[in-house]
Amino acid sequence: MKIFTQKLFLQIDNSPLIIFRILLGLLLFIESFGSILTGWVKNNLITPRILFPFIGFEWLHPLPGYGMYFYFALMAILGLFVMIGYRYKASLFCFLLLWTAQYLMQKTSYNNHYYFLILICFIMLFLPANAYCSFDSKRNKRLKSLFMPQWCSYVLMLQIAILYFYATIAKLYPDWLDGTFTRLLYSNKTNFPVIGKYFTEKWFYLPIAYLGILFDGLVVPLLLWKKTRTIALIANIIFHLSNSLILQVGIFPYFALSFVVFFYPPETIRRIFFRNRPTLQPYIDNVNFKGINVLKYLFIPYFMIQIFLPLRHWLIEGDVFWTEEGHRLSWRMMLRKRSGYPIQFLIIDKKTGKEVKNTYSKNNLSISFSLDHLLTEKQKNKINTSPDVIWQMAQYIKKDFKQKGIDVAVYADCWVSINNHPYKRLINEKTDLANVKWNYFTHSPWIILYEDYRK
Numbered sequence: 001m002k003i004f005t006q007k008l009f010l011q012i013d014n015s016p017l018i019i020f021r022i023l024l025g026l027l028l029f030i031e032s033f034g035s036i037l038t039g040w041v042k043n044n045l046i047t048p049r050i051l052f053p054f055i056g057f058e059w060l061h062p063l064p065g066y067g068m069y070f071y072f073a074l075m076a077i078l079g080l081f082v083m084i085g086y087r088y089k090a091s092l093f094c095f096l097l098l099w100t101a102q103y104l105m106q107k108t109s110y111n112n113h114y115y116f117l118i119l120i121c122f123i124m125l126f127l128p129a130n131a132y133c134s135f136d137s138k139r140n141k142r143l144k145s146l147f148m149p150q151w152c153s154y155v156l157m158l159q160i161a162i163l164y165f166y167a168t169i170a171k172l173y174p175d176w177l178d179g180t181f182t183r184l185l186y187s188n189k190t191n192f193p194v195i196g197k198y199f200t201e202k203w204f205y206l207p208i209a210y211l212g213i214l215f216d217g218l219v220v221p222l223l224l225w226k227k228t229r230t231i232a233l234i235a236n237i238i239f240h241l242s243n244s245l246i247l248q249v250g251i252f253p254y255f256a257l258s259f260v261v262f263f264y265p266p267e268t269i270r271r272i273f274f275r276n277r278p279t280l281q282p283y284i285d286n287v288n289f290k291g292i293n294v295l296k297y298l299f300i301p302y303f304m305i306q307i308f309l310p311l312r313h314w315l316i317e318g319d320v321f322w323t324e325e326g327h328r329l330s331w332r333m334m335l336r337k338r339s340g341y342p343i344q345f346l347i348i349d350k351k352t353g354k355e356v357k358n359t360y361s362k363n364n365l366s367i368s369f370s371l372d373h374l375l376t377e378k379q380k381n382k383i384n385t386s387p388d389v390i391w392q393m394a395q396y397i398k399k400d401f402k403q404k405g406i407d408v409a410v411y412a413d414c415w416v417s418i419n420n421h422p423y424k425r426l427i428n429e430k431t432d433l434a435n436v437k438w439n440y441f442t443h444s445p446w447i448i449l450y451e452d453y454r455k
Contacts, residue, residue: 006284007150008295013266013280014131014148019273020156021129023258024120025083027251028095031117032076034251041068044109045102048376050396052389053105055438060105068102075099085134089125096121107389108382112333113252119159119306120255126294127152133274146280149291153262155299159306160259161220166310166331168217173321174454175336175419176213179206184337184419189246215239223263233260247334317443321418322426322453324387325443339417340384340426345371346411347397356401356408385416387426387447394433410434421454 035041045051045062046069053060062068075098081091096118103114128148130136137144175181179202186199186208198204215235222232240253261269270277313326320326321336347356371380383389394410401408409432416426427433431446438444 005292008154009292010150010282010284011147012150012153012282013270013277014128014146014152015266015270015274015277016261016264017127017129017148017152018132018134019269020258020261021085021088021124022083022133024124025079025081027255027258028079028082028117028121029076030079031251032072032079036069036072036076040109041072043376043378044106048106048108048379049374051106052108052379052382052392054107055388055392055440057104060101062102062105071098071102085130085136088130088134088136092121092125096125107328108376108379110328111250111252112331113250113255115329116163116252116255120156123155123159123299123302126291126298127155132277146277150282151291151295155303156259157220157262158303160256162303162306162310163331164216164220167333168213170330170332170335171209171213171216173335176209179209180419181336182206182209182212185247185334192246223260229263232263236260249334312441316441318447318449319453322416322450323443323447325439325447337419338385339420341415341423342380343371343384343390344413345394345397346413346429347401348409348411350407350409356406384414385426387444388438390414390427391433391436391438391444398434408434418453424448424450424453 046066051062063071075095078091078095078098082088082095099114099121100118103118128145131143131145131148171177182205183200183202186205190196190199192199219232219236219239222228222235236257240257243249244253267279270279310330310332313320313330316323316325318325320332348354349356371383375383383393390412394412397410398408411429411431412427412433413429414425414427415423417423425448428446428448433446436444436446443449
């Protein structure tokens with residue numbers, strides 16, 4: 001145990017952590033400012049008349065008017081502050097709060113790397129990433145250091161390892177193993193120059209499926225072993241850059257690539273990025289195991305959650321590919337294509353027993369309800385296939401009519417297909433969704449189960 005503790009607290013060159021902070025800050029800036037330039041902020045937080053937040057966070061709302069542009073611009077500035085190490089911890093903490101809030105207030109554009117950013121920013125709050133090459137270390141000489149305890153590298157390596165491990169496990173299902181999903185994934189990219197015409201050929205999409213499994217499953221072990229590290233680096237570059245160019249998955253490929261710095265010896269990273277720094281010899285500080293309480297009381301519980309959270313869907317009845325229960329926060333990335341017929345809501349006035357049409361007249365009051373009027377195209381696509389969003393829409397309808405003095409029951413006619421398999425009914429059409437509670441940790445019985453959704 002003593003040897004293990006000494007290894008964790010071995011003082012090593014902090015070059016990997018410093019360059020990672022710089023790359024992280026740059027990516028935070030690009031993600032935040034890019035969200036404005038690409039129209040993401042407008043399409044997801046300004047244009048929609050209603051939002052679908054994570055259940056339990058309905059109290060979070062976008063700033064009015066064009067306030068979300070200033071919100072994201074502030075996050076971009078905070079990203080630059082992180083990059084240059086200016087009031088690093090305060091800047092990163094503020095970014096983390098703002099990013100987490102906007103993440104929780106809308107899930108129409110859910111993306112795993114948005115969640116991953118939250119986790120990494122949280123971890124980096126507790127690491128001495130501003131001890132060198134930062135405004136903070138120039139202002140406060142006592143802060144400046146060329147060393148860090150080795151556990152700083154280990155926690156980030158463990159986090160990326162967990163991501164890849166569960167991404168590998170999630171791919172071990174029939175539609176991935178027979179190439180069904182990779183064929184669908186690449187079929188929309190056939191206009192890609194030169195090689196796009198081959199994307200729907202079996203000799204292309206089937207090997208891609210197995211290469212995806214091999215990459216996710218082996219990249220971390222190969223990076224850990226000195227003899228295969230360079231091969232793993234080349235595979236990393238090819239894999240992530242091809243995903244970026246062909247699939248256009250945002251900053252995640254570059255974010256994932258940045259973790260490579262922790263798998264190389266710190267001296268190697270120093271020679272590449274900080275040539276003017278002196279060569280350092282690792283040493284053991286037997287007197288002061290700085291950060292031991294952070295490891296004991298923060299990171300051990302944190303990683304226990306990270307290890308078990310992606311497993312929760314195994315405790316929930318039904319196939320997660322169909323029910324979506326336990327899907328989010330589980331590294332189930334780019335695994336399936338969900339499509340659905342336009343959902344139909346049946347709204348019944350509980351007092352009269354009559355259906356509320358798009359225009360419903362009561363006491364000379366005309367009450368209108370229309371999904372086309374309320375939702376963006378992206379939201380309509382989401383509501384056609386996602387049980388939690390359907391439930392939230394039913395709650396919205398109930399609340400809307402209650403404000404008009406009408407108590408309603410809401411039923412949904414919803415048919416869904418996974419990976420172009422036959423359409424099946426997703427929601428029990430006899431369940432009043434406006435009057436059932438959402439189950440956070442167990443199966444919601446109004447989501448219909450099938451032994452095999454593919455048939």
